[in-house]
Amino acid sequence: MKYNHRQIEPKWQKIWEEKGCFHAEDNSDKEKFYALIEFPYPSGQGLHVGHPRPYTALDTVSRKRRLQGYNVLYPIGWDAFGLPTENYAIKNHIHPEIVTKNNVERFKKQIRSLGISFDWSREINTTDPDYYKWTQWIFLQLFQHGLAYKKEMAVNWCTSCKCVLANEEVVNGVCERCGSEVVHKTKSQWMLKITAYADRLIDDLDLVDYPERVKLQQKNWIGRSYGAEVEFDTTAGDKLKIYTTRADTLFGATYMVMSPEHPFIEKWADKLSNLDEVRAYQAESAKKSDFERTEMNKDKTGVKLEGVSAINPVNDTEIPIFISDYVLISYGTGAIMAVPGHDTRDWEFAKKFDLPIIEVVKGGDVEKEAFTDCATGIMVNSGFLDGLSVEDAKEKIIAFLTEKGIGEKKTNFKLRDWVFSRQRYWGEPIPIVHCDCCGYVPVPEEELPLRLPMVESYEPTDTGESPLANMTKWVETTCPKCGKKAYRETDTMPQWAGSSWYYLRYMDPHNDKAIASDEAFKYWESVDWYNGGMEHTTLHLLYSRFWHKFLYDIGVVPTKEPYKKRTSHGMILGENGEKMSKSRGNVVNPDDIVNEYGADTLRLYEMFIGDFEKAAPWSPSSIRGCRKFIERFYNMQEMLCDGDFIRKEVEKDFHKTIKKVGFDIENIKFNTAIAAMMALINVIYSTGKVTKKELSIFAILLNPFAPHVTEEVWEACALGDGILAEAKWPEYDEAKCVDDTIEIVAQINGRIKAKLVISKDASQDEVLSLAKSEQKVMEAIRGMNVIKEIYVKGKLVNIVVKP
């Protein structure tokens, strides 16, 4: 029989589907295992070969866990709200709901052809009202706990698309899609107070098993810094509050800088003799895009405030105040004390404006550059701080400022609150009513889901209003509180909303009373293993940790963290080593591979392609090697014979391979697990025969990677009722993983002179004397003094000699 994947693969997929093989049980005595992949956005392009990489990886883990007796939950769904669908819908005059439905159909068919063991009975879709009912419910809880608020905000507005863009959609200051200018528009926006969780989002990373680089990226993004707030007296009478992490350098503060947006400028307007100049600078800064203000121009600019100055509280010196756009209104207090001797930016500014530079930490040359090293410096020119280390000086000065009532310890974060509104149609309606009397009133829970109305035109408007704003019938409503005429919120939620809690819904996807039942939460608890892309580290991964912690605080979920373990896959690149994209013309469609080589070959190749965590280029010729391996496995049917193991050495090879494959799967080293099986099949072929026992073990080991062909061979060779039905993941015997005789390398001065075959239990003396009996070793030692003899058990001997 020739291997025919086109016949085998649909056959087994049908059997699995009919028997419901992958349905997770809700109440099982078995230990649970919850594996999760990032649910896909069903785009119009369909799947490309990058999608199956993470799916196959966790499918391999899930299938292995089932063979080990776990009750496995491995679900999938659709993250289907979002701009590409909406834009496609506008362009082609098809309602986004229809577009979504078609795209999901296509994705589903493609994914099913891969034989991934998803529990399709738990499929979810973020655009389903029964689903977004709970997205809205969570928003209302956030609102009621003061964590959702509305605020005037500058938004990105594309002048050509006439629509609002998310920050991610603005690339180098222009619209990602059309390349047109992006300007700022001020709009009232819904915000989520993620900053309230900043500390816990950092500290609780200690509770989870994430790759270090993920933890680090989140920590850097949240950007916690410990410092102090200090109040400076000014000649205007007001106290100017600044934030600093280097309170120790206070004696070196020779001027102050405020952000051009600082409210004191307005307050001091009548005291400023150069108000025109100040105003001109303010206007110039306001005109600059974010891009110009940060990336383009790091040359320091600024204007000195004539008429108001500040007093350095430690030496009563009067120092000038500047405004400059290198100080941001959004961080700290919007004002700083400038210490040019020990801060690079202040140093540049001081040089440009010819301001005095005082050295207060010894160790560098402050005339040449700012000395910023905190670890080695000693305080100088700093009165009562002189002679202290930077760390000690910080503590002493903060204690001093606290006692005088002009300063205190303060922690700051780079993390900003989450802009949560979008002026687009294809998203969850924000369930809030605006009432002139009562303000923002939540839609009553029993009215959820607040459905997205069917509109004729969902094109974005010129005014920056959501397309929903034109739906007067839907917008005009009555206030749930006072019953008077009121208006619905017309902004929708961002794409990140539905994905911030979807893993919870899989636990109990059809529940209409709650996100999931308490029993479901208790049993499934949290995700055991979550695999996803690095690009979501500071977006989805952070957002969902925030929502989860909130749900924990209000008693909905029982765990502090949503995901116990996180791994990350590398991208699959095009043949040319570039990122796969339609415009580069290097996209590979998995359908073609499944059709030509089969799903088992595709799966195996995607796992064999290289280090799972690193990017790897697609190679059409390498796929053939995987196909060949599968055919070699399939053809073992014809080598079948009775017995346990052909030879004792082969038995040992099996034990070693069982150990390696199991270990490698758990450590996401799929490529070497497959290499080990390839090596084992080479051994089997060299014997020319395979026993039933050998073949069945091989089939189970390979099953998580290539589930169809392994079941087929199992059935064809009458090995039993089926791998899924009855097989257990094989155990290995540690004793049988060790060879009786081993090869030991004999070195002289680190150079290999001989290879010794000797019993694994041989003593050092035995190995050494055997080594010394080797011709070449004898020659090398002759006439030399032996300085040292090193023996590494089971590996090598090294004899160090000198003339």
Next chain:
RNA sequence: GCCGGUGUGGUGGAAUAGGCAGACACAAGGGACUUAAAAUCCCUCGGACUAAACAUCCGUACCGGUUCAAGUCCGGUCACCGGCACCA
């Protein structure tokens, strides 16, 4: 600029915990089978020296160090990739 990662044959990549560099594949070359091709099977496959083999030497981006022993550890340099980007 700051933070993180990577650098190994013609290619993708292996190499617990400092202990035989190049597993497993791909590509290439040669051979067997075949009328022929495909498929399959077998052999060779980092470099220098060699007709070939043996032997020897060199070789994990570059320079230096620690060690009996370095792809692996330490210091420095370069290149590429990712994240952040005036966060005081």
